[in-house]
Amino acid sequence: MAASAVAYLAYSNSGVSNSREITWQEFRTAFLDKGLVEKLTVVNNHKVRVKLHSNATGSMYPTGTLSGEYHFSIGSVEAFERKLDEAQQELGIPSHERIPVAYQDEISAVGAILNFAPTVLMLGFLYWMSRRSSGGSGGGIFSIGKSRAKLFNQDTDVKVKFKDVAGMDEAKEEIMEFVKFLKEPAKYEKLGAKIPRGAILSGPPGTGKTLLAKATAGEASVPFLSVSGSEFVEMFVGVGSSRVRDLFASAKKNAPCIIFVDEIDAIGKSRAKSGSFGGGNDERESTLNQLLVEMDGFGTNEHIVVLAGTNRPDVLDPALMRPGRFDRHIAIDRPDVSGRKGIYMVHLRPLRLAEELAKDMGSFAQKLAVLTPGFSGADIANVCNEAALHAARKGSDYVGSINFDTAIERVIVGLEKKSRVLSPEEKKTVAYHEAGHAICGWFLEHADPLLKVSIIPRGAGALGYAQYLPADRYLLSTPQMNDRICMTLGGRVSEEIFFGPENITTGAQDDLQKITRMAFEACANYGMNDVIGPVSYGGDRATKEGMTKPFSEKTAEMLDFEVRKMITNAYERTRILLTEHREDVEKVAKLLLDKEVITREDMINLLGKRPFIGRSDDMDKWLDEHRGETSAPPPLEGSPQAEVDDPAPIPGLATAKALDDTRLL
Structure with a gap:
């Protein structure tokens, strides 16, 4: 079809491309005045094709050209008709013998291509978009509603077993029921038991939720369909729902199998919180509704388990979390x-x-x-x-x-900053600052024992840090919180004692932010203040999330006063402690200036053991057994779990005290 169109275009243009262009004067003197013109054809309103009589072949003008193939250009059809009538009238040609004029529209090959170019470009763009949206897997635009889930075959891909997953024994034990059911469903079905529809794996990032789901598929020796929650939401309406339907259809074909939806909060957010400000939320809600229908719709004899991972279980829709959809809620915390x-x-x-x-x-x-x-x-x-x-x-x-x-x-x-050279004054300030933290942690009963303190510049702005080994503690009492606040204030108080109030640096900003948050949480959230009483306003988090404060202005004034009072009392207590141990602070600071890094063993050699009975940890016991060894000690079995340096029992990274160089300037 395309070849015939090209042939037609070539044929239709042959008359003009092979003819010789002449002027109006040449046309009149050589052809019209001599009566050699048989017919004139106006092409596209701007060219006139001249057809000569057959008996004019012997008297061509000019010679050496093909007969009958001439054309000339015109400005407008009206002017051409007027000039032609005037010329024939001058020649005395009667009206019934005058030259016939025909009108014709033709299109060139280039013009045809230019006319079809936008359509071709649009079709090409749609084809490219369909290939891109399908991930190069074929199917084009017709596969846009297909599920993007990746299928792992149990014989080739899923090689992860429970032996490769460590640090989550309770979660593995709880999820083992899914493995046993998928391996031996008859054992449970004969007793009338139904397979759990699914399980939510929730926990902080990096704790192994995806790894545990893959290990479950590897242990059960069943296919494993993995998909991300964000892959259900596209710019096209209805795509998310279609992909959910296709996902469960694929699961039914491969049953028994496991579906794992990673980051399910992308589509499973509570519909009450998502709002209704635009089509994006409506599309997300329709995707969630389809997921709810599919999870409550497929039969219990199809042996399909749905696992979902998220680090934000609090934002999920209650309809998604109810029994019958996600029956199990497995929390995977940071390991002990x-x-x-x-x-x-x-x-x-x-x-x-x-x-x-x-x-x-x-x-x-x-x-x-x-x-x-x-x-x-x-x-x-x-x-x-x-x-x-x-x-x-x-x-x-x-x-x-x-x-x-x-x-x-x-x-x-972070990395050691060898290019960052501190002045002697700054180095001394950092040393006494860190020594203040170390001494407070050493002589406060409920403070975390020191592991290492350094004044080597590291990372983005860290001029010094102190690392602690917190005890296995999930709750904080009032004395424990007060000791922690005092230990955090130790650096600021040490600067004031040794350099004077007028020479306090800005390096304690991070410390002040921490203790302010601790004190506010103690007063507003934990009910640890006698004046405010045993009430909880949701703490700092509720204040940030809400448009208004969850308490009155009078209560806000009370909170402000009690938080400041709690911090000032701790500040005075820290000042008294460091004043009593002024010589110890100087010892630690001088050793820091000399060695730049000191460890627990150095602190024991300088100050002796911590003066608290029953507060020794595994590292203290190891040091008692291996005196004189320089290598770092391997603690004994059953060491207590490390706790983060935060007021609330929320998991976090190891405690690292850092001074910001920009605050010291």
């Missing part, structure tokens, strides 16, 4: 010491460790677990990888203990 040891064992196996570490890998993994409180599985994997990278940069053949120490410091506070 024993869990971190198991995760280290998994990630240490592929590494080429030094001989002394490889011989006693369990003890070394326990040491690393205690040194990294609050780390998630992803953080631990990053530490092991950074240690191997550091060993490679140094040209080592094996990964040693020093590489892991450097990797842990890099993950917590």
Whole structure:
């Protein structure tokens, strides 16, 4: 069809392209005046094609051209008709013998291409968009409503087992029921039991939710359909619902199988919170509605389990969380010491460790677990990888203990800034600031024991930091919170004692922000203030999320007064403590200026053991048994879980005190 169109265009243009262009004067003198013109054809209102009589072949003008193929251009049809009538009238040609004039519209090949170019470009753009939206998997625009779930076959792809997942024993035990049901459904069905429809895996980022879901599929030896929640929402209306239907249709074909929806909060947010300000929310709601229907619609004998991962379970719709859809709510928190040891064992196996570490890998993994409180599985994997990278940069053949120490410091506070040279005054200020924190932590009963303190500039603005090993504590009492506030204020108070109130630096801004948040939470949320009473206003978080404060102006004044009172009392208590131990602060500061990094063993050598009975941790016990060794101690089994340096029992990274260089200037 295309070839015939091209042939037609070529044929239709042959008359003009092969003819010779002449002027009006040449036409009149050579053809019209001599009576050689048989017919004139006006083409597209701007060219006139001349057809000569057949007996004019012998008297061509000019010679050497093809007969009968001439044309000339005109400005307008009206002017051409007027000039032609005048010329024939001058020649005395009667009206019935005058030259016939025909009118014809023709199109050139170039013109045809230009006319069709926008359509061709539009079709090409649509084809490219369909290929891009389908991910290059074929199907084009017709597959836009198909599910993007990736199918892992149990024989080839899902190789992860529960032995590869460490640090979440309770979650593995709870999810084992799904594995047992998918392996032996008859054992449960004969008793009338129904398969749980699904489970929500919730927890902080990096704790292994996706890994646990994949291990479940690997243990059950069933297909595993993995999809992200954001892949259901597109710019086209109805695509999300169509993809949900296609996902469950694929699951039914591969049953028994597991569907894993990662980051389900992208489509599962509460419909009451999402609002109705535009079509995007309506599309998300229709996708959620379709998901609710599918989860409550497929039969219990189809052996399909839906697992979903999210780190924001509080925003999910209640209809999605009810029994019958997601029956199990499995919380995967940051691992404790024993869990971190198991995760280290998994990630240490592929590494080429030094001989002394490889011989006693369990003890070394326990040491690393205690040194990294609050780390998630992803953080631990990053530490092991950074240690191997550091060993490679140094040209080592094996990964040693020093590489892991450097990797842990890099993950917590960043790289050492060798180009950042502090002046003697700034270095002294940082040393006394960190010494104040260290002494407060050493002589306050409920403070966290110090692990390491450094004044080496690291990371983005960290001029010094102190690392602690918190005890296994999920609740904070009033004395514990007061001691923690005093320890945080130790740096600021130390600067005031040794350099005077007029020379206090801006490096304590981070400390002041922390204690202000602690004090506000204690008064407004935890009910730890006698004046305000046992009430909770939701704390700082509720104030930020709400448009108005959840308390009156009078209560706000009371809160402001009590928070300031709590901080000033702690400030005075810290001043008295550091004044009593002024010599100890100077000892620690001078040792810091000399060595730049001091450890728990250095603190014991300087100040003796902490003066509190029953407050020794595993590192203190190890130091008692291994006096004189310089390597870092591997703590004993059952070390307490590390807690973050926050007022609320919310998991976080290891405590790292940092001074900001911009605040010191």
